[in-house]
Each structure stands twice: as C-alpha cells, then as structure tokens.
Amino acid sequence: MSSTTPPGSIRHILEVDDLSADELLQVLDLSGDPNPPKVLEGKGMALLFEKPSARTRHSMEMAVVQLGGHPVTVAAAEVGIDQRESAEDVARTLACFHAAIGARVKSHSLLERMATVSSVPVVNMLSDQAHPLQALADLLTVKQEFGEISGRRIAFVGDANNVSRSLAIGAGLAGAQFVISGPPGYQFESTNLDRIAATGGAAEVVDDPFEAVTGAHVVYTDVWVSMGEEAQASEKIDAFAGRYSVSKALMGQAAADAIFLHCLPANPGQEASEEILYGPQSRIWQQAENRMHAARGLLAWLLGVS
Numbered sequence: 084m085s086s087t088t089p090p091g092s093i094r095h096i097l098e099v100d101d102l103s104a105d106e107l108l109q110v111l112d113l114s115g116d117p118n119p120p121k122v123l124e125g126k127g128m129a130l131l132f133e134k135p136s137a138r139t140r141h142s143m144e145m146a147v148v149q150l151g152g153h154p155v156t157v158a159a160a161e162v163g164i165d166q167r168e169s170a171e172d173v174a175r176t177l178a179c180f181h182a183a184i185g186a187r188v189k190s191h192s193l194l195e196r197m198a199t200v201s202s203v204p205v206v207n208m209l210s211d212q213a214h215p216l217q218a219l220a221d222l223l224t225v226k227q228e229f230g231e232i233s234g235r236r237i238a239f240v241g242d243a244n245n246v247s248r249s250l251a252i253g254a255g256l257a258g259a260q261f262v263i264s265g266p267p268g269y270q271f272e273s274t275n276l277d278r279i280a281a282t283g284g285a286a287e288v289v290d291d292p293f294e295a296v297t298g299a300h301v302v303y304t305d306v307w308v309s310m311g312e313e314a315q316a317s318e319k320i321d322a323f324a325g326r327y328s329v330s331k332a333l334m335g336q337a338a339a340d341a342i343f344l345h346c347l348p349a350n351p352g353q354e355a356s357e358e359i360l361y362g363p364q365s366r367i368w369q370q371a372e373n374r375m376h377a378a379r380g381l382l383a384w385l386l387g388v389s
C-alpha cells in the first residue's frame with residue numbers, strides 16, 4: 084500500500100480476463116485454502132457501493148477480515164463521486180489509507196477511471212458490464228462439484244448481462260464449454276464474442292433454451308432485469324417470459340448429474356421456478372458461500388502472489 088507506487092504497475096481486476104488462465108487456476112486453488120497468508124494484516128480495504136448488495140458486501144468484508152485486514156464499506160452517495168470530488172481523486176484518496184479498493188458501480192467506465200490513477204489494486208464488485216467476483220465463485224462451485232472445470236458444459240439461460248459475460252470469459256479461460264440462450268436482441272454482441280474467443284474458448288449462442296441445456300452439466304440463470312435497467316423492465320420481461328425460465332422440464336434436458344446455479348437475488352417463478360431454485364439440483368447457497376472463499380482467494384493472490 085503506497086500512494087507513491089506508480090499507477091501503471093498495479094494489477095486491477097475489472098474483468099475475469101485480467102487474470103491469465105494459469106492465474107485463474109491459482110486463484111481458484113487459493114480459494115480452497117481456508118487459512119491463506121494474512122496479506123492484509125494491519126491494512127484496510129475500501130468497499131464502495133453505488134448499488135445495493137447483500138452477498139458482495141458481506142463476502143468481501145469477511146474475506147478481508149479472514150486475511151487479517153479491516154474493511155471500510157461506504158455508500159458512493161456519501162463520498163459524492165464526481166460531485167464532491169472526481170472519481171480519480173476519490174481513488175487517489177482511498178489509496179492513501181487502503182491496500183485495495185473494491186467498487187460496485189453503475190458504469191464500468193467509472194472503474195476504469197479509478198484504476199487508471201489508483202496506486203493500489205481496484206477490484207470490480209459488479210458493474211453494468213462485468214461481475215468477475217461472481218464468476219470466480221461460480222467456477223469454484225463447478226470445481227467443487229465436478230472435480231474439474233475443463234470440459235464441463237455450462238448453459239446460461241437468460242440475459243447477455245454482466246453475470247453471463249463474466250462467466251463466459253471465465254469458462255473460456257478454464258476450458259469449459261459455454262452456451263447461452265436468450266431472445267434475439269438480448270444476446271451477446273460481437274465484441275463480447277470476440278473477447279470470449281480471446282480466452283481460447285467460445286460462446287455458443289442459441290435461441291432455443293432446450294437446445295442450450297441439452298447435456299449441460301451446469302444450468303445457470305440470472306434476473307431478466309438487472310439493477311439500473313428498471314426503465315426497460317416491462318419490455319425485457321415480455322421478451323423473456325414464457326420461454327426463458329428454468330423449469331423442471333428444461334432442467335430435465337440437462338445431464339443427469341447437472342446442477343443449477345443462480346447468482347442471486349432471484350425472482351422465484353420468473354427466471355426459474357421455485358422447485359428448481361430450491362430443489363435438489365440447486366447449489367445456490369453453496370454458490371453464495373463461495374463468494375467469500377473466492378473473494379479471499381482472489382485478494383490473497385492479488386495482494387500476496389501477483
């Protein structure tokens with residue numbers, strides 16, 4: 084931690100592919116260690132939220148504590164980003180006191196601006212574009228369940244959003260197959276497909292959710308309307324409803340040992356039925372707990388190994 088470290092030499096985690104494939108595997112290995120080196124002993128981490136959170140705030144705070152550090156959570160409105168002072172000066176200020184900065188932001192560009200000037204690592208705790216901490220926990224869950232991630236087929240039924248994009252990138256790096264099924268107009272753009280391809284993986288995009296989940300080891304969904312998209316809610320619900328819900332019939336097309344994942348929070352009865360969300364194939368609570376283990380693994384790597 085030093086406000087004099089040149090910003091350009093710092094590793095930031097704004098998306099999963101800020102890690103190489105090897106580094107991702109190292110982070111997942113470290114995530115399985117309940118007692119890694121106390122890389123935050125006597126140090127702080129600032130956790131800045133522009134949007135609500137349950138899992139991310141709690142998992143990050145506890146990960147910081149488990150690494151010997153002290154988390155300071157602050158609502159962005161209290162800081163007054165770009166009102167009281169610029170995002171750049173907020174980052175420079177927080178770097179005077181903390182070993183790392185986590186931020187959950189409305190616009191991904193805000194994270195990029197902070198990372199450009201920050202002399203300590205900036206970690207994306209969810210933006211409109213990416214949710215890398217979620218993808219790390221998801222991949223950890225797949226690893227725990229199947230022993231290895233490589234070669235597994237992950238089917239995402241739903242929106243081409245922050246969660247599916249980060250998961251597709253992480254799956255590519257980890258050697259898993261990734262297929263996404265959503266209505267036309269809500270599928271990955273070519274720039275997303277190019278970024279996923281750069282991992283060495285590929286995202287299959289299909290309209291038919293039954294085709295997507297056939298033989299899948301993991302069936303994943305997320306809300307149709309993400310935080311910040313409230314104005315498009317009725318249009319998006321109309322586009323997804325009736326076809327892109329994970330039902331018992333849809334889950335029945337997946338592999339016999341398939342698991343169901345959801346980043347949460349969920350709308351039971353919308354993107355997934357209650358019997359799937361809370362049923363025997365669901366691993367949503369293991370996945371939620373893994374947010375803490377993955378956060379601890381990532382911070383242990385970022386502040387201790389990288």
Ligand code: CP
Nearest residue numbers: 136137138139346347
């Ligand atoms: N999955 C997730 O990020 O949950 P929160 O929004 O509650 O942090």
Ligand code: NVA
Nearest residue numbers: 244246309310346347
């Ligand atoms: N796609 C959702 C994920 C919430 C954890 C959102 O951005 O609101």
